[in-house]
Amino acid sequence: MGGQPRYLWVADQLRGPILSGDIVPGSRLPSRSRLARIYGVSEQVSRHALRLLVTEGLVEARTGSGYYVRSVPEFYSFSRTDRSSGAGVAPLSREDLGTVRESAANTIARRLTIRDGDPLYRTRCLGTADGVPVALHTSWEPAALTQGTLRTPEHTDPGTGVLDRLGATGVIVDRVVEEVEVRPLREPEATLLELAPGLPVLVVERTHYNGQRPVETSDLVGSVDHCRLLYRLSVARPVTRGPAQRRRPRG
Numbered sequence: 001m002g003g004q005p006r007y008l009w010v011a012d013q014l015r016g017p018i019l020s021g022d023i024v025p026g027s028r029l030p031s032r033s034r035l036a037r038i039y040g041v042s043e044q045v046s047r048h049a050l051r052l053l054v055t056e057g058l059v060e061a062r063t064g065s066g067y068y069v070r071s072v073p074e075f076y077s078f079s080r081t082d083r084s085s086g087a088g089v090a091p092l093s094r095e096d097l098g099t100v101r102e103s104a105a106n107t108i109a110r111r112l113t114i115r116d117g118d119p120l121y122r123t124r125c126l127g128t129a130d131g132v133p134v135a136l137h138t139s140w141e142p143a144a145l146t147q148g149t150l151r152t153p154e155h156t157d158p159g160t161g162v163l164d165r166l167g168a169t170g171v172i173v174d175r176v177v178e179e180v181e182v183r184p185l186r187e188p189e190a191t192l193l194e195l196a197p198g199l200p201v202l203v204v205e206r207t208h209y210n211g212q213r214p215v216e217t218s219d220l221v222g223s224v225d226h227c228r229l230l231y232r233l234s235v236a237r238p239v240t241r242g243p244a245q246r247r248r249p250r251g
Helices: 006-020 032-039 043-055 106-111 162-167 189-193
Strands: 059-062 066-069 076-079 093-103 119-129 132-142 175-184 200-210 213-223 227-230
Touching: 006 032, 006 043, 032 043, 043 059, 043 066, 076 132, 106 213, 119 189, 132 189, 162 200, 162 213, 189 213, 200 227
Parallel strands: 076 227
Antiparallel strands: 059 066, 093 119, 119 132, 132 213, 175 200, 200 213
16 A cells, blocks of 8 residues: 555455446445455444545445445537537437527626526536436527527528527527636526536637627536536647748759
């Protein structure tokens, strides 16, 4: 063990078999007292080791039952660089929750650079896998952009991309700004995702621009256990010079 704290050493002895699959998901781990006997440590040390594995997401504690190896979650990658500008909840199954008109306020008004009280459209859809909610997508758009046309979020197919829908009205999206954060889950997000408020969730805040004007903004909120973001970035290659180009002219 060297200078390593004993609880870290005990956690290492359990983590390796869990990650390799030698201890399969759903297996019940030895009790704190039994772990203490197996590894020749105090029960306090074994307790700290188990709590560390719980914090790492490898083990779950079940009240009155003990500690169990967690199942490996299935991850879903959300492409952020596709033609549809990363909108919606693909690759999950989409459940449309509808569009409503409401008044802009606070954060959303600032994100869209409109005044508090200005009318906007709010559209929500839920991403599910085998009927289980995984991600929630909410978008806000100033009503002034498309009202009076058949290209409002209320009138178009929910699966229509924002670039194509706004482009049909002459509003060309030419810039996208995206920020990613992890924050506690809020209501009513928690109710829709069937998760407890306060759990950490992945949030992608995305805003579409026409020039300097924001024309739509959205939040993609997903479980950190299931959601990953996929970015494909092009890298410019350095220009290479041939032998003739590298020769210096003779003076």
